[in-house]
Amino acid sequence: MEHGSATDSSSSTFSLMDEDHTLANSVRYTLNQDPRVIFCGYSIPHPSENKVNIRVQTTGDPAKDVLKDGFQNLMVMCQHVRSTFGKAVDDFKSPEGMKIDTP
Amino acid sequence: MSPKVSALDMPDVPMGQLPEHLHLQRTRVVCKADAPIHTEGIQYSGAYASIGVDNSVGVDSFCKNFKVKVVRLTNNEIEFDMIGIDASLANAFRRILIAEVPTMAIEKVLMVNNTSVVADEVLAHRLGLIPLNADPRLFEYLSENDAPNERNTIVYKLDVSCKKGSPRVTVKSDQLKWLPHGSELQMDSHDISAKAKSYTSFSCIQDSLPEFSKKPLGVKFDDIIIAKLGPGQAIELEAHAVKGIGKIHAKWSPVATAWYRMLPEVSLLKEVIGDVAEKLVKKCPVNVFDIEDLGNAGGKKAVVANPRACTLCRECIRGVNEELVELRRVKDHFIFTVESTGALSPEELFIEAVKILEDKCDRVISELS
Numbered sequence: 001m002e003h004g005s006a007t008d009s010s011s012s013t014f015s016l017m018d019e020d021h022t023l024a025n026s027v028r029y030t031l032n033q034d035p036r037v038i039f040c041g042y043s044i045p046h047p048s049e050n051k052v053n054i055r056v057q058t059t060g061d062p063a064k065d066v067l068k069d070g071f072q073n074l075m076v077m078c079q080h081v082r083s084t085f086g087k088a089v090d091d092f093k094s095p096e097g098m099k100i101d102t103p
Numbered sequence: 104m105s106p107k108v109s110a111l112d113m114p115d116v117p118m119g120q121l122p123e124h125l126h127l128q129r130t131r132v133v134c135k136a137d138a139p140i141h142t143e144g145i146q147y148s149g150a151y152a153s154i155g156v157d158n159s160v161g162v163d164s165f166c167k168n169f170k171v172k173v174v175r176l177t178n179n180e181i182e183f184d185m186i187g188i189d190a191s192l193a194n195a196f197r198r199i200l201i202a203e204v205p206t207m208a209i210e211k212v213l214m215v216n217n218t219s220v221v222a223d224e225v226l227a228h229r230l231g232l233i234p235l236n237a238d239p240r241l242f243e244y245l246s247e248n249d250a251p252n253e254r255n256t257i258v259y260k261l262d263v264s265c266k267k268g269s270p271r272v273t274v275k276s277d278q279l280k281w282l283p284h285g286s287e288l289q290m291d292s293h294d295i296s297a298k299a300k301s302y303t304s305f306s307c308i309q310d311s312l313p314e315f316s317k318k319p320l321g322v323k324f325d326d327i328i329i330a331k332l333g334p335g336q337a338i339e340l341e342a343h344a345v346k347g348i349g350k351i352h353a354k355w356s357p358v359a360t361a362w363y364r365m366l367p368e369v370s371l372l373k374e375v376i377g378d379v380a381e382k383l384v385k386k387c388p389v390n391v392f393d394i395e396d397l398g399n400a401g402g403k404k405a406v407v408a409n410p411r412a413c414t415l416c417r418e419c420i421r422g423v424n425e426e427l428v429e430l431r432r433v434k435d436h437f438i439f440t441v442e443s444t445g446a447l448s449p450e451e452l453f454i455e456a457v458k459i460l461e462d463k464c465d466r467v468i469s470e471l472s
Contacts (some may be wrong), residue, residue, distance in 0.1 A: 002471075019463070025195065026191050028191070032146040034159065074460075075464045079461065080166045081169065084463075085294075
């Protein structure tokens with residue numbers, strides 16, 4: 001859900017349902033790295049309600065696109081984390097054969 | 104009279120790099136005697152725009168600099184280092200590991216007979232907390248409208264009794280028997296001519312399915328005490344296990360716990376020699392410091408031998424008049440530990456958690472388009 005002004009598409013607040021700090025803090029981090037973003041922050045209106053408000057203000061680009069790019073970047077980072085972790089676990093297991101000590 | 108130079112034109116700092124103290128503020132948490140400072144992450148891309156340094160970290164440079172190193176891996180526990188990642192992502196993985204990776208756990212308990220001292224609901228609660236050896240990725244969620252079938256339910260039976268005159272019996276979790284045929288109890292039916300319906304409608308025997316024939320779906324640990332029976336008491340029940348996530352109830356959390364800490368960095372502000380060095384080495388309870396003998400000059404110098412073991416007890420900076428040691432934490436190096444309860448191995452759990460974060464992003468992207 002996007003709450004923005006009809007004339008100015010570069011600043012708006014997005015309200016996401018069924019989300020919490022897990023996703024909102026991560027996407028706030030990726031958005032802040034984007035040089036097109038002037039301001040980015042999130043808030044949880046009430047802790048009993050599963051809703052998150054993400055505010056994005058950009059240097060002219062529509063806020064929706066910038067937010068989508070932020071999520072895409074987060075996905076790419078996650079995929080990279082997954083592949084690097086998988087490789088590291090394989091590297092750890094392989095030279096020592098199956099010398100994993102059992103508790 | 105020297106020409107006026109702008110404070111921002113620092114001649115000894117190369118262009119495009121931050122001066123020492125700002126680099127420290129950006130990348131390290133300094134743990135002082137009373138509280139840590141520089142804890143907030145400076146993520147805004149234009150934070151250092153006035154001195155011409157670009158603070159943005161693009162996805163490419165993240166992918167180039169990100170490293171993972173596994174330190175310890177056992178069947179139940181993994182300890183690994185993640186270097187180059189931010190606290191928000193590390194925390195997201197920790198939160199997902201604890202609350203959003205699905206598992207199987209007993210949810211519905213059909214009591215036939217319970218004459219033990221443990222009340223029905225207490226017994227059902229205890230059964231729910233028993234970790235099951237079932238891979239949740241092979242099952243589907245059971246919603247209220249679905250009928251329980253072999254794809255979303257696992258059925259267990261517990262049938263124990265203690266005969267009169269025999270000593271007390273301890274009911275352990277290995278007495279929970281898996282029923283691959285489904286529920287054995289019949290539902291009440293008003294229509295006498297209709298075939299008796301059981302509580303689950305398994306269309307095929309669960310252990311005929313290829314995934315389950317090799318690994319029977321039992322409990323993970325055999326020696327969990329469920330109840331104790333005195334002479335003449337009996338328990339007969341059927342338990343149905345379904346898929347769920349830790350957010351709804353902690354029994355569905357796949358980890359005993361998962362935590363992370365930032366890599367400690369201990370630096371000596373001055374050269375510490377002689378008796379002061381000996382005292383410093385003795386003060387640390389985890390042996391972060393060590394003595395290095397200075398050959399010809401005699402005397403001993405304290406060096407930092409094992410900063411990774413530092414637990415931030417602050418014994419080395421307590422009570423001394425002069426500052427000898429500075430305790431710091433590296434903001435983008437996380438030492439992650441995941442302890443699994445057994446359904447999935449710890450490295451698989453972490454990969455599932457990352458997949459779940461990706462799915463969340465995907466869902467929001469499709470909602471936004």
